[in-house]
Amino acid sequence: MSNVDSASDARTANNGVRHQYRVLSDEEKAAMVALKDLGAAFLEKIDALGQSREYSIAKTKIEEAVMWAVKGLTA
Template identity: 50%
Template sequence: MAQHVSSTGDDRTANNAVRHQYRVLSDAEKAQMQRIKDMGAALITELHVIGGTDPTLDRFASRDLSLANTHIEDAVMRAVRHITQ
């Protein structure tokens, strides 16, 4: 069974095979990271709403919405990388 680790937790290297050292984040940085991820999730949910698709599935109504999802995921990843570097 897979172990889940909070992305804002100080033990977030437990299930990461690539990056083995992280600096400890401040509470403000943890809050920033959580806000960015929540905003990304809300925007992805909105893509499902406007496309009339089930948000529990990874299928979108059009190629454009699928590409928008990819770009949202990339934007969240890059913002989190900026916060955590």
């Protein structure tokens, strides 16, 4: 399957769970990209610190926070 940009209106093409999406405004798309970029930067910072159970937990929580923030934005 090909990849679909998360800010694209075609983002429903690779999601089997949510069957209907509303069209996002350009501002909402920009906010979603910004949230994901912040999460990615935080994950990279933690990766640079090394490996530990605590870092793994922190990374999982960051991923979860980004997921919930995007879900709140796109709901």
